Amino acid sequence: xxxxxxxxxxxxxxxxxxxxxxxxxxxxxxxxxxxxxxxxxxxxxxxxxxxxxxxxxxxxxxxxxxxxxxxxxxxxxxxxxxxxxxxxxxxxxxxxxxxxxxxxxxxxxxxxxxxxxxxxxxxxxxxxxxxxxxxxxxxxxxxxxxxxxxxxxxxxxxxxxxxxxxxxxxxxxxxxxxxxxxxxxxxxxxxxxxxxxxxxxxxxxxxxxxxxxxxxxxxxxxxxxxxxxxxxxxxxxxxxxxxxxxxxxxxxxxxxxxxxxxxxxxxxxxxxxxxxxxxxxxxxxxxxxxxxxxxxxxxxxxxxxxxxxxxxxxxxx
Numbered sequence: 043x044x045x046x047x048x049x050x051x052x053x054x055x056x057x058x059x060x061x062x063x064x065x066x067x068x069x070x071x072x073x074x075x076x077x078x079x080x081x082x083x084x085x086x087x088x089x090x091x092x093x094x095x096x097x098x099x100x101x102x103x104x105x106x107x108x109x110x111x112x113x114x115x116x117x118x119x120x121x122x123x124x125x126x127x128x129x130x131x132x133x134x135x136x137x138x139x140x141x142x143x144x145x146x147x148x149x150x151x152x153x154x155x156x157x158x159x160x161x162x163x164x165x166x167x168x169x170x171x172x173x174x175x176x177x178x179x180x181x182x183x184x185x186x187x188x189x190x191x192x193x194x195x196x197x198x199x200x201x202x203x204x205x206x207x208x209x210x211x212x213x214x215x216x217x218x219x220x221x222x223x224x225x226x227x228x229x230x231x232x233x234x235x236x237x238x239x240x241x242x243x244x245x246x247x248x249x250x251x252x253x254x255x256x257x258x259x260x261x262x263x264x265x266x267x268x269x270x271x272x273x274x275x276x277x278x279x280x281x282x283x284x285x286x287x288x289x290x291x292x293x294x295x296x297x298x299x300x301x302x303x304x305x306x307x308x309x310x311x312x313x314x315x316x317x318x319x320x321x322x323x324x325x326x327x328x329x330x331x332x333x334x335x336x337x338x339x340x341x342x343x344x345x346x347x348x349x350x351x352x353x354x355x356x357x358x359x
Contacts, residue, residue: 058185059219066219067219067321068088069088072140073215075234076206076207076208079351079352080105082354084327085100085101085102087128088100098113099112099321109311110144118130131143141153149201150201155199160193163191174276176258176275185219186245191269192213195211225250227248227356227358228292228357229356230305230331234353241263246292258274260274270299272295278296280292288306290303291305297340298340301337302336305331307353307355308331311327312326327355328356329354331353332353334348
């Protein structure tokens with residue numbers, strides 16, 4: 043038991059819920075974009091352990107924002123205690139590979155995808171994941187980590203008997219686990235800034251803390267093989283936060299750099315999110331949003347400007 047607890051703390055990507063029996067969820071998020079940027083699908087495997095209902099699941103959201111929920115018995119979920127590997131039915135997920143065999147009345151997805159040149163978030167004892175020291179706090183309602191900021195994809199999928207080639211495309215992997223997602227949050231991610239090798243991810247959430255709450259945020263901007271981190275625990279600040287029915291504007295800043303983001307989006311698909319472990323909350327996610335980015339130093343010198351396509355976006359109130 044001790045070795046497992048130490049290993050999962052040092053490796054947040056592996057399954058964290060071995061000893062959880064109720065009010066617990068854990069889910070991994072795979073974003074897959076083909077080489078032309080014409081098709082993006084997101085695949086979310088996970089487990090839901092509520093008071094009276096426990097099951098495994100795989101959610102899929104396609105380019106047209108249609109969502110499919112595949113439900114499995116909890117005993118069809120298996121995992122490796124030492125490495126990041128999970129299996130749900132005949133589906134396999136790891137850091138470097140996905141095998142899908144999903145069939146329902148509306149959708150069939152089959153195939154194998156392989157991931158190379160995986161760009162991980164740099165970890166230390168003080169900062170074992172993107173949450174930094176907050177990852178060590180035992181009473182957090184929800185934990186979050188990024189497994190791969192960006193990677194290359196090889197392989198194809200048969201989606202409703204049509205071959206979709208993903209070789210030459212790019213991917214992204216993250217995960218969440220705990221009791222419930224925050225009461226409100228904003229999430230955005232894109233790694234399709236063609237022709238630039240750039241990626242960005244943003245998470246802002248209302249975090250319960252003792253008898254109150256605070257706004258926590260994590261913004262990672264990868265540019266020229268460097269990861270620029272704007273987070274609550276690094277001393278960065280949110281300078282602007284505005285959103286409407288089809289637009290989101292966020293500006294974050296630290297003592298050296300400033301990052302401005304403007305996201306435009308259309309209607310999304312309805313995903314299921316956890317409340318006390320049960321997948322009972324409806325949220326809207328789009329995976330075809332567009333993000334305009336401006337990165338500058340504190341003197342106002344623009345270091346990068348670009349537009350990211352196929353951005354994932356959730357705005358939950």
